[in-house]
Amino acid sequence: ASSLVRRRFITGVSVPKGPKGYPFIGNIFQIPCKDPFKTYSEWSRIYGPMVYMHVFGQEFVVLNSLESVIDLFEKRSSIYSTRPRLRSKVMAGELVERAQNSVIFMKYGPRWKACRKIMHGWMNHRVISQYNFLVERNAGHFLWKLLHCPGIFSHHIKVNAGSLILKLVYGIEPLPHGDPWIGMSEKLSKITGTVSEPTRWLVNSFPFLRYMPMWMPVVEMMDKGTAEPSWTLEFLQQDARTPKTLEEIATHQSAAGTLYAGGMVAYIRTFFLVMVLNPDVQKKAQAEIDAVVGSMRLPNMSDKPHLPYINCLIKEVFRINAIVPLLPHSLEQDDVYKGHHIPKGAWVIANMWAIFNDPSIYPEPERFNPQRFEARPGHPPEMDPSRYAFGIGMGRRFCPGYHLAMAFIFVNVTQILSTFSTSPELDKDGNEIIPPLKFDFGHLTSKPSDFNCIIKPRTPESSHLIDSLVEIDSEGFY
């Protein structure tokens, strides 16, 4: 508290308002474990769009309005682009190590810049458009699995996203079941998510794997002459005579290690859920694909400009589930915004959930309505949430996987709509079991709670098309 008083004296203004906490422990008991972003949003109605809280001396400022998020993360991105400092004393060693090695948690500085440069080289718009064929082929495999084993669709979604990343980064084709690389990436992503949850600091043991040297299998395959083209191979072969410095390898490894597909999995699961809940939307989207693409081929990236309703649908899925509902940034110097002191070292958290559910931006926010993004007389399109689901504007921490994720989403959503109908499960009396529109927040992302549904090919021709496009060397593809 004394440092607070001192800083208040320096800036002459006070921190934003917030719920009154206890001495030392602060607001720890007021921050709920479940859906904290909803509580922050309620608090903003009492205390204003910026809400201040503190826990064990760590200060937090939650930004609940789009205006404040743009003003700070975008317009002042030179100050607000670092990540919160993680409290090493109360965290297990592995978590700290993960934090140091992960681009997501790196402090703004030279090492972070080096990683971002590598990632930009892999995932800029031009490079990603050259990989469209791989995204499309990968989606074809996914359809084939949905056709032949629809009961475990959630599992297929996970493998689908994970296998694309593994192929791009390491040239590895994952095993159909229980692939160790996919399992390991999942563990890494859980560690990453755990590090970021403010109320989790107190947990002091995590039974996770240690961070593994992920370039090793590529070196082995290179030696055997079996390495497939991949970003890692490209890196290792660049000037192969000069041994890589540890720093270079570590930088590449941390860039690669962060590439996990959690956001894409959450998106596709959300898409299936809203299709179950909104049959009219599904029919309308299918009618658009039938009219533009026909049923003789699968949609691909070149169809994107000709499918306006699908493009609106994709935006609405981003809005209805804020995949990364809380975005934690931090600042390394004191700042003053709208008459309030934003203290150096505070976690400044953008509440994206609050923004995507703000009725002044999205009227009737609880309604799933792709048409809100259409321009009609007297109705300008509502703000595109996919612009903000990956970070703010072109702010420095904006998700480097944006182009890859958008290509993946477009191809998968259109190919699923073109070939399958998704509907609610039936109980033994033939009544529909309607799943709730409910999401679980954990490990940084928000995903639909488990639900079942029926996924059926739309026509016999759809099944033939999928089978004919996927050449399977029958060895248990799923």
Ligand code: HEM
């Ligand atoms: C639908 C899918 C995805 C969503 C919604 C998503 C969202 C985000 C968000 C919100 C951030 C934080 C931005 C900020 O702090 O301002 C982020 C960062 C990041 N994302 Fe994604 N992402 C997705 C897919 C991907 C993919 C496919 C990759 C890589 C292949 C990726 C790699 C990263 C990395 C490395 C960072 C950290 C950047 C940094 O801190 O400098 N993301 N993502």
